[in-house]
Amino acid sequence: MPYSGAFWIAPKSVQGKLALVPVLAPVYKKAFAGSPWFEVSRCGCPHGFSAQTVGERCTGACGQMITQEAYPLPELISDLSGRLQSRRSFVYTEMDADGHPFMGVIAYRRHGIDIYREKYEGRENPLAETLFTRMPQEVAWLDEIFADLERRPNGNLRNFGRICTLMAEQLDCRVISFRTINERLIGKARSVFGDACTEYRIRDRGALSGVSSLLVIDLEPVTADLGREQTLAIR
Numbered sequence: 001m002p003y004s005g006a007f008w009i010a011p012k013s014v015q016g017k018l019a020l021v022p023v024l025a026p027v028y029k030k031a032f033a034g035s036p037w038f039e040v041s042r043c044g045c046p047h048g049f050s051a052q053t054v055g056e057r058c059t060g061a062c063g064q065m066i067t068q069e070a071y072p073l074p075e076l077i078s079d080l081s082g083r084l085q086s087r088r089s090f091v092y093t094e095m096d097a098d099g100h101p102f103m104g105v106i107a108y109r110r111h112g113i114d115i116y117r118e119k120y121e122g123r124e125n126p127l128a129e130t131l132f133t134r135m136p137q138e139v140a141w142l143d144e145i146f147a148d149l150e151r152r153p154n155g156n157l158r159n160f161g162r163i164c165t166l167m168a169e170q171l172d173c174r175v176i177s178f179r180t181i182n183e184r185l186i187g188k189a190r191s192v193f194g195d196a197c198t199e200y201r202i203r204d205r206g207a208l209s210g211v212s213s214l215l216v217i218d219l220e221p222v223t224a225d226l227g228r229e230q231t232l233a234i235r
């Protein structure tokens with residue numbers, strides 16, 4: 001899908017952000033059902049999210065029939081809306097002229113220790129705890145970045161540097177951080193931010209490979225190379 005005709009929005013008002021939630025939720029659900037996450041269903045047992053479909057017998061410890069799809073839309077919309085309302089947040093999307101999104105980003109301004117508690121609740125992970133506790137201040141936590149690869153198979157990370165600087169500005173944080181298993185995202189962050197970007201590998205039960213990366217990008221001094229990024233129209 002070409003970039004021509006695409007535009008971006010990063011609403012500043014809570015209402016503007018909330019209005020995007022029902023638009024972005026189906027893209028989110030579809031994206032995380034695909035590579036490299038394969039979160040198609042969710043079993044209530046520790047097996048959790050998997051590529052299995054609803055109605056199959058769980059290959060985890062419980063062996064029960066899986067009854068719940070991953071991210072049912074009403075629940076997802078309610079979760080995302082609740083978080084957007086209760087936190088200082090950043091929402092970004094690139095859409096076509098008809099308002100159909102290609103991709104979305106959701107980020108929050110948060111303390112490292114709060115992120116740790118949310119992401120690792122009930123799972124003791126000393127390295128993660130140390131890393132998140134050591135974060136010097138509140139960070140711009142890039143919680144979700146997702147794209148509809150059927151609508152636009154390539155180029156969804158094209159403006160990643162610009163998105164990050166906009167996020168840092170709106171959340172008034174010079175340190176950006178995120179956790180991911182997406183190698184393309186890690187590569188893009190490194191190519192844009194170079195030495196400002198530090199990567200830690202964390203053992204992570206939630207990741208298919210058992211390992212995820214924690215990226216910390218310190219934007220001061222700003223070292224982003226945005227030269228190759230294309231400016232889109234703001235709607």
Ligand SMILES: [Zn+2]
Pocket residue numbers: 043044045046047048058059060061062063064
């Ligand atoms: Zn199970």
